[in-house]
Amino acid sequence: MEQRIERIKKQLHSQSYKLTPQREATVRVLLENEDDHLSAEDVYMLVKEKYPEIGLATVYRTLELLTELKIVDKINFGDGVSRYDLRQEGANHFHHHLVCIECGAVDEIQEDLLDDVEKVVESRWNFQIKDHRLTFHGICYRCQ
Amino acid sequence: MEQRIERIKKQLHSQSYKLTPQREATVRVLLENEDDHLSAEDVYMLVKEKYPEIGLATVYRTLELLTELKIVDKINFGDGVSRYDLRQEGANHFHHHLVCIECGAVDEIQEDLLDDVEKVVESRWNFQIKDHRLTFHGICYRCQ
DNA sequence: GTTTATGCAAAACATTTGCAGCCTT
């Protein structure tokens, strides 16, 4: 955890951004809820517990910054809000998601299942892939 | 075109919805711009050319209805708006997208490249897939 | 001291909803 914060701090510094207390509190919330898919509002509520003076705008600005630095990925599951998902350290692809249409749970697939598909797309469509988004909608093991 | 409208009309009737002039005008805009990925506002502007009295709320309600009937798919590429994409007739999967990060173009892949991946997900994660969303972000052939 | 970041409030958007009136049967 601390090491991970340290590395994020370096990443910010390398682009001449600072890890302010507000930003650190926000990052900690993301780290502590790595399995969830928090909206900006969710993050705001959780950060406020430790840092009550923080403003919602700061949270939005921090999440935008982290997205830009590819520390988090911004994703939208079709309900009106954006959600923010920490990237695995060293991962060069965004992980996949399983969204249950019964209970709303969102599970993650960390494994990259798209290697073969991407080779086909790159050669057949002559498209140079930089990133991807793959989400399955269906019924999770709990709801079956 | 006319036959396609006719089939959509039947599909609506089978669920006891009507194909009103407003709905028909909206469907026509979608058919005429099948290659694009129009937002509700885009659709509204285009429908207004032929049917100036239409209201934006009606367009939203029609798009929602068409989504429910799986005539269109609602998709979000990460800019703040939902886009609406006609499903290929008879297609049982939603097609894939290539979004160019240089020029913003969105190309479609009609072929289903996910058959193998879905088999793995269904058995390994015990997840019953009903639908999927796959988007690649990268550089299109035009921008290379 | 100049830049960078923050908090608040207001603004900007996208989307949804309430409701009175309008068709169609």
Place this chain on the structure above:
DNA sequence: AAGGCTGCAAATGTTTTGCATAAAC
């Protein structure tokens, strides 16, 4: 007369922006 459907305006919910203040370098 009843139902579904529409247009308008208002309401809602999310995200962004302007600005004055505060913190960091």
